[in-house]
Amino acid sequence: MRSFTEENYLKIIYHLAEKTNNVQTNAIAEQIQTKPASVTDMIKKLAEKDLVDYVKYQGVTLTEKGKQAAVDIVRKHRLWEVFLVDKLNFKWDEVHDVAEELEHIKSVDLIERLDEFLGFPKSDPHGDPIPDKHGRFAKTQFIKLTELKIGDGGTITGVSQHSSAFLKHLEKLGLTLGKQIEVSDVTDFDGSVEILVTGKQINISREVAKHILISTNGKN
Amino acid sequence: MRSFTEENYLKIIYHLAEKTNNVQTNAIAEQIQTKPASVTDMIKKLAEKDLVDYVKYQGVTLTEKGKQAAVDIVRKHRLWEVFLVDKLNFKWDEVHDVAEELEHIKSVDLIERLDEFLGFPKSDPHGDPIPDKHGRFAKTQFIKLTELKIGDGGTITGVSQHSSAFLKHLEKLGLTLGKQIEVSDVTDFDGSVEILVTGKQINISREVAKHILISTNGKN
DNA sequence: AAAAATTTTTAGATTTACCTAAAAATAAAT
DNA sequence: ATTTATTTTTAGGTAAATCTAAAAATTTTT
Ligand SMILES: [Mn+2]
Ligand SMILES: [Mn+2]
Ligand SMILES: [Mn+2]
Ligand SMILES: [Mn+2]
Numbered sequence: 001m002r003s004f005t006e007e008n009y010l011k012i013i014y015h016l017a018e019k020t021n022n023v024q025t026n027a028i029a030e031q032i033q034t035k036p037a038s039v040t041d042m043i044k045k046l047a048e049k050d051l052v053d054y055v056k057y058q059g060v061t062l063t064e065k066g067k068q069a070a071v072d073i074v075r076k077h078r079l080w081e082v083f084l085v086d087k088l089n090f091k092w093d094e095v096h097d098v099a100e101e102l103e104h105i106k107s108v109d110l111i112e113r114l115d116e117f118l119g120f121p122k123s124d125p126h127g128d129p130i131p132d133k134h135g136r137f138a139k140t141q142f143i144k145l146t147e148l149k150i151g152d153g154g155t156i157t158g159v160s161q162h163s164s165a166f167l168k169h170l171e172k173l174g175l176t177l178g179k180q181i182e183v184s185d186v187t188d189f190d191g192s193v194e195i196l197v198t199g200k201q202i203n204i205s206r207e208v209a210k211h212i213l214i215s216t217n218g219k220n
Numbered sequence: 221m222r223s224f225t226e227e228n229y230l231k232i233i234y235h236l237a238e239k240t241n242n243v244q245t246n247a248i249a250e251q252i253q254t255k256p257a258s259v260t261d262m263i264k265k266l267a268e269k270d271l272v273d274y275v276k277y278q279g280v281t282l283t284e285k286g287k288q289a290a291v292d293i294v295r296k297h298r299l300w301e302v303f304l305v306d307k308l309n310f311k312w313d314e315v316h317d318v319a320e321e322l323e324h325i326k327s328v329d330l331i332e333r334l335d336e337f338l339g340f341p342k343s344d345p346h347g348d349p350i351p352d353k354h355g356r357f358a359k360t361q362f363i364k365l366t367e368l369k370i371g372d373g374g375t376i377t378g379v380s381q382h383s384s385a386f387l388k389h390l391e392k393l394g395l396t397l398g399k400q401i402e403v404s405d406v407t408d409f410d411g412s413v414e415i416l417v418t419g420k421q422i423n424i425s426r427e428v429a430k431h432i433l434i435s436t437n438g439k440n
Numbered sequence: 441a442a443a444a445a446t447t448t449t450t451a452g453a454t455t456t457a458c459c460t461a462a463a464a465a466t467a468a469a470t
Numbered sequence: 471a472t473t474t475a476t477t478t479t480t481a482g483g484t485a486a487a488t489c490t491a492a493a494a495a496t497t498t499t500t
Contacts, residue, residue, distance in 0.1 A: 005457065025478055038458055040479055045456095057465055057478055088333040098327045107318045113308040225487065245448055258488055260449055265486090277448055277495055 004104050007073050008032060009042050010051060011103075013062055014070035022059040071135040076111055077103040078124035078131075083114060085125040092125040092176075093167035126167075127158025127177055127213060142213035145183075145193065146206060153182035158213035166211065173202060175212065224324050227293050228252060229262050230271060231323075233282055234290035242279040291355040296331055297323040298344035298351075303334060305345040312345040312396075313387035346387075347378025347397055347433060362433035365403075365413065366426060373402035378433035386431065393422060395432065 002010075012031045016023045025043070029036045047054040051066035062070060080102040084090040090098075105111075112133060115121075122138075123129050131137040142158050156179045159167070170176065174197055184201060185194035191206035204212075222230075232251045236243045245263070249256045267274035271286035282290060300322040304310040310318075325331075332353060335341075342358075343349050351357040362378050376399045379387070390396065394417055404421060405414035411426035424432075 003456080026476090034457090035459065036478065037460080037480085041457075059478095084330075088330070088337055090329075090333070094329075098325070098330050101325050101327075105318065105321045107321075109310075109314075110304075110308070110318050113310070117308055223486080246446090254487090255489065256448065257450080257490080261487075279448095 002069065006046065007104055009046060010066055010070040011073045013052065013060060014067065014074065017062060022061060024059045068135055071131045073103050075131040078128055079111060079114055079118065081124045082118050082121045086118060093164040095125060096162050126162055142215055145209040145212040145214050148183045148214060150183055150185060153180065154214035154216040155180055156212060157215040159211055160213060161211035169208065173204065174198060222289065226266065227324055229266060230286055230290040231293045233272065233280060234287065234294065237282060242281060244279045288355055291351045293323050295351040298348055299331060299334055299338065301344045302338050302341045306338060313384040315345060316382050346382055362435055365429040365432040365434050368403045368434060370403055370405060373400065374434035374436040375400055376432060377435040379431055380433060381431040393424065394418060
């Protein structure tokens with residue numbers, strides 16, 4: 001039986017490993033809101049259980065077993081988020097914290113039935129892919145809005161920032177999942193991006209654009 | 221913020237208090253699967269937080285505040301059970317353990333929306349009443365099947381035993397919530413009860429009959 | 441009303457997940 | 471190649487929830 005805390009560590013390490021191969025102690029500490037010394041303690045425990053490979057001072061990587069466990073938690077997190085949005089009418093900026101709790105409920109049966117009840121969704125309210133029961137999922141092929149050139153277009157299919165403030169902001173701008181956009185200009189001065197969405201011309205800061213993920217129609 | 225453990229103690233004390241006014245240390249220990257010494261420690265903590273009234277060697281009673289907290293957990297437990305049965309097609313004997321975990325999820329918003337999603341159910345899959353958001357609920361007026369006399373009838377509206385074994389047994393006998401029954405005989409030898417249900421005559425042990433709750437039609 | 445049995449509490453440890461402060465290792469800058 | 475800065479680990483401690491063994495209070499029996 002894996003503890004609530006162990007599960008959180010595994011998930012955080014998994015997400016950090018998407019960026020850098022070797023995950024550092026301080027990075028984990030920051031994410032998990034704890035001190036580096038505590039992280040070292042927990043890492044030793046996870047290594048003891050063969051969930052991570054650990055070389056002193058060199059950071060950690062998840063073992064196959066650890067990766068499986070982490071993906072399983074990610075699966076639960078995202079399925080619960082779908083449930084909250086699709087069935088309980090939560091907004092996409094309101095679901096993360098509750099899902100953080102729900103993802104630790106233990107029953108396998110529960111999550112399989114929930115998956116079925118939701119119609120086996122492929123992605124969560126933020127466009128992130130939902131692993132199937134074997135932990136498999138298609139690697140998403142999104143590009144950042146900031147990588148588009150003037151004249152390029154595509155569909156908003158994800159976000160790389162899940163803070164409530166950011167998501168609320170996008171909602172207000174009408175930049176939700178599925179919307180078609182086209183880049184009409186990029187301001188030299190501050191790098192802000194002018195885009196065309198649902199017939200309107202709007203300007204968004206580079207900071208915002210950076211976290212909007214686009215799937216191009218393959219036409220560019 | 222109340223811990224998982226504190227919540228479990230409050231709920232157990234609440235349920236025990238339905239039987240006896242002053243709840244004893246050993247009774248709590250048995251229910252919570254721990255040792256009396258541990259219970260004493262926790263009781264002191266709960267008393268410190270004004271959740272229970274405690275007199276050494278005299279057991280505990282919930283304060284108004286403690287009762288509120290306990291009823292809130294019971295509400296969550298029962299709503300989740302309804303969700304599992306109505307939406308995820310769990311059987312009534314499969315839901316208790318998962319609900320034990322789900323009842324500790326913290327968001328108030330979540331539970332209000334879940335309540336609405338389920339259509340504000342008044343009772344759970346075992347016939348137990350679901351408190352509303354203010355903790356109010358009608359006191360159920362069931363009688364035990366064993367209290368019926370020969371010729372008396374009524375509707376099965378609850379059970380006072382939630383073990384999977386018991387519930388599966390009832391299911392097999394066709395004794396589920398809502399079924400009309402009538403007592404046709406009581407065996408002198410072992411006190412077993414012969415009942416008429418959906419046209420069939422069946423015999424159930426006194427032990428089983430004791431845990432079946434009946435609402436009479438007021439005709440007796 | 442004493443003695444015996446039961447229940448409850450205290451005392452002292454253990455485990456898990458943290459912490460702070462200081463030491464050790466690694467990386468970056470001069 | 472040293473020195474300096476940063477990162478990571480160790481050492482030693484704390485709080486929550488548990489435990490065992492023993493003491494104290496209460497209840498039951500004689
Ligand atoms: Mn999330
Ligand atoms: Mn998400
Ligand atoms: Mn239950
Ligand atoms: Mn129930």
